[in-house]
Amino acid sequence: MTKSDSPRQGDRLGLGDPMRPFGDSTTGWLLSQAMHGMHAVDAQGRHAYRQAVAALRERSGELLATLKQIEDRLSPDSYLVEWSLHYILADLEDPALIPTLVATAVRKVAERNRDMQACERPEDSQVLVQIMAVEALERLVKREKQQAIRALLEVVEAQPHLAVRQPAVQTLLQADPTLAEKLRELLPEGQRFILDLKRVPVEYLNAPIHPAEFRPCPARPGAAPRLKEHRTSPHICTNPWKEG
Amino acid sequence: MASCTYTVPDLGSSGDNLYGPRICDQAFIDWAWDAHDFDQGDWDEGFGYEAVCDMTQPLGRTLAGIWCLNYSAEDYWNEDYSLDILHWGCRYVRENIDELDARCGDGIAFAKTQTAVIGDAWTQLYLPFFYLNGVSLRAGTLVHESRHAGGKGHDHGNNDSSWEYNGAWRWQVAWLAWFVFAGQRTSDALKTVARQRANAIINTNFTTHPGFTI
Numbered sequence: 001m002t003k004s005d006s007p008r009q010g011d012r013l014g015l016g017d018p019m020r021p022f023g024d025s026t027t028g029w030l031l032s033q034a035m036h037g038m039h040a041v042d043a044q045g046r047h048a049y050r051q052a053v054a055a056l057r058e059r060s061g062e063l064l065a066t067l068k069q070i071e072d073r074l075s076p077d078s079y080l081v082e083w084s085l086h087y088i089l090a091d092l093e094d095p096a097l098i099p100t101l102v103a104t105a106v107r108k109v110a111e112r113n114r115d116m117q118a119c120e121r122p123e124d125s126q127v128l129v130q131i132m133a134v135e136a137l138e139r140l141v142k143r144e145k146q147q148a149i150r151a152l153l154e155v156v157e158a159q160p161h162l163a164v165r166q167p168a169v170q171t172l173l174q175a176d177p178t179l180a181e182k183l184r185e186l187l188p189e190g191q192r193f194i195l196d197l198k199r200v201p202v203e204y205l206n207a208p209i210h211p212a213e214f215r216p217c218p219a220r221p222g223a224a225p226r227l228k229e230h231r232t233s234p235h236i237c238t239n240p241w242k243e244g
Numbered sequence: 245m246a247s248c249t250y251t252v253p254d255l256g257s258s259g260d261n262l263y264g265p266r267i268c269d270q271a272f273i274d275w276a277w278d279a280h281d282f283d284q285g286d287w288d289e290g291f292g293y294e295a296v297c298d299m300t301q302p303l304g305r306t307l308a309g310i311w312c313l314n315y316s317a318e319d320y321w322n323e324d325y326s327l328d329i330l331h332w333g334c335r336y337v338r339e340n341i342d343e344l345d346a347r348c349g350d351g352i353a354f355a356k357t358q359t360a361v362i363g364d365a366w367t368q369l370y371l372p373f374f375y376l377n378g379v380s381l382r383a384g385t386l387v388h389e390s391r392h393a394g395g396k397g398h399d400h401g402n403n404d405s406s407w408e409y410n411g412a413w414r415w416q417v418a419w420l421a422w423f424v425f426a427g428q429r430t431s432d433a434l435k436t437v438a439r440q441r442a443n444a445i446i447n448t449n450f451t452t453h454p455g456f457t458i
Contacts, residue, residue, distance in 0.1 A: 009245050011348045013290035013371075015300060016251035036256035039431035075251060079376055084257040087433055118353035119402055119412065120385060124444065125376040131440045163444040170457065193453060200456040202425040207329045207418040208410055213394060214325065215339045221279045223321050224314040224334070225271045 021073040021081065027059045027066040034088045035081075053091045060094055067100065079125035083132050090136035095144040097136070098151045104133035105168070106158040130164045138171040149175055156186050166194045245289075248348035250371055252300040259379035259434045260299040263308035266315075268297035276310050279338045286345035302346045302374040309382025312434075313337060316383070316427040329387070329415065330422035337390040341367045346374075355385055357392040367393060380423055380434040381441055388416040400451045407454035417442045421458045 022028035030052050037049030056063065067085070074081060086104065089097055107130060110123040134155060140148040152175075155168045169187070172179050173195070184192055255261045267273065273296055276282075282303075287293040292303025299305060314320060314334040323335040341357070342365035349356075349370025354377065357367045367389045377385060391412035398404055404411035420442035424435045443457050 010285045010287075010289055011246040011248065011291075011346070013302065013346075013348065014247070014249045015290070016249055018300070019251055019253060021254075032254070032256075035254055036261065038256065038433045039259045039262040041262065041429070041431055077376065078253060080253045080257040080378060083378075083437065084254075084433070087436065116352060117356070117402070118350075119388060119398070120354035120372075121352050122372055122376055124441075125372070127444055128437060128440050131444065132436075135436075135440070161448075163447040166447050166457070167440075167443065193455075197455065197457050199458060202328075202421050202458070204456070205418045205421040205458065207333075207415045209325055209332075209336070211325075215394070217339050220281070220338060221275055223323055224279075225275050226321065227315065 019074070019078065019081070021070045021078070023066070023069055023073070025062070025066055025069075027056065027062045028070065030056050030059065031066065031070070031085065031088065035084050038084060038087060053088065056088070057092055057094065060092075060096055063092075063094070064096070064100060077122055077125075079122070079129055082129045083125075086129060086132040086136055090132065090139050093139050093143055095140060095147060098140065098144075098147060101133045101136050102151050102154055105130050105137070105155045105164060109161045109164070127161065127163045130159070130161075131167055134164060134167045134171065138167075141171065141175045145175065149179070153179075153182075153186070156183065160188075162191060162194070165191065166197070169194050170197065246348045248371060250375055253375060255299050258305075258377070259431060260305055260308055262431060262434075263311055263379050264297065264299040264304065267304060267307040267311050272311065273307065276307055280310065280341060281343040283343065283345070286343070286347075291346040302369070302371075305374045305379075306344070306346070306369060306382065308379045309377075309386055310334075312379050312423075312430065313383040313386055315429055316423055318426070318428050320428075328422050328426070329418045330426055333383075333387045333390075333415075333419045336394070337386050340390045340393040341386070342393065343367070344369065355389050357389045359393060359395060365393065378434055378437050380420070380427075380430065380438040383423070384416045384420045384438065384441065387419040388412045391415045403449050403451045406450060406452045413445050413449045417445050417458070420445075424458065 022032040034049060034052035037045055037052060040046050040049055109127055137148055137151050152168045152172050156165055159165050169183055180195060183195060284293050287303050292301035295301055296303055317331045323332045325332050345366055345368045347368045347370055353370055354373040355369050359365055373385060396411050398411060399409055404413045407414055420438040424439045427435060446454055446457060
């Protein structure tokens with residue numbers, strides 16, 4: 001990302017060549033196919049995603065080397081691609097990936113400049129990659145419980161950032177509630193409250209709005225246009241013989 | 245005028261390959277353009293005005309966030325404020341964000357909103373908003389900025405002091421959470437990242453931790 005200056009008038013954006021991080025190997029190609037299919041919502045697309053994941057499981061031996069090659073080709077702020085790769089790795093549920101997942105989860109998070117006026121920043125995206133790595137470890141608890149627990153404890157010990165540490169703690173407590181005391185020792189006093197956090201139902205998560213805050217804009221259009229219906233059968237029966 | 249360059253990540257990684265065909269609809273584009281007060285001068289010169297359906301460019305990616313914001317409730321046409329924020333978040337965004345502009349930015353901030361108290365009212369979206377956020381998180385950022393546009397800033401630096409403050413971070417968490425639990429017409433992956441982002445906000449953007457996760 002580069003910039004020259006930032007006055008009020010419209011800016012000019014040029015796009016660089018698209019990233020091609022997956023290389024020419026079969027494993028790289030399968031990872032790219034999985035990434036293209038991971039947002040599918042139709043049965044065919046979801047099936048293609050599952051097929052790519054199944055094929056990747058068969059190539060476990062090449063996966064780590066391919067991931068390293070991809071990582072080397074990515075720019076430092078390729079958080080979307082990195083997050084997607086870790087989402088796919090979670091679906092693989094391969095214990096051989098544990099060291100890779102731990103390495104991601106314990107990366108140092110960039111220090112937040114509190115003087116800067118910016119609500120959301122790139123480090124928020126970086127943290128999501130690390131949380132995805134923790135959730136991939138969570139998926140492994142049911143397959144390799146002791147190994148996964150050791151890995152998650154390593155994350156709790158080495159990663160001070162609360163947004164990454166908290167889901168690791170939550171997973172550990174679910175996997176083995178007797179770990180509470182050990183976790184209490186690992187956590188600094190100011191973060192021990194996360195041992196008591198509970199998931200709340202969505203109904204609790206309201207955003208109160210007072211009628212005084214309603215600001216109707218009559219000059220603007222209202223709700224979004226209705227979606228076109230996708231019909232798979234005739235709308236009305238035009239066959240008089242069937243209508244009797 | 246600032247100039248900037250960017251290398252676009254794989255469209256499969258952000259969900260733009262799912263939402264791209266959806267936004268590429270003249271009726272939706274015309275509606276969204278008027279409803280959010282886009283102006284050509286703020287979205288041309290490489291930001292997408294000339295190629296709205298090109299999901300490598302900022303305008304298409306912003307429209308994807310707007311589509312997600314407006315069509316994720318099952319009964320999306322019901323925007324009554326008595327319902328949950330998944331229903332009316334899109335309406336609040338339309339009614340409070342004065343105009344939506346694209347800019348290069350400083351490479352750090354995702355977005356910024358200025359209210360009319362200072363001068364012109366606008367919400368500017370920057371490169372990290374377009375290229376570091378997946379589609380569902382763009383929708384969440386728009387809800388966040390609309391809360392600022394409605395006059396509610398942060399009360400403790402860039403943090404909200406508490407959940408009870410009812411600020412932009414709470415609204416963003418609430419929208420993301422409802423998207424996770426009740427969102428329609430989207431992928432499991434976009435829900436997963438929305439849940440993670442909501443929890444990350446809960447863990448880092450309230451000075452007094454709200455005391456729960458989603």
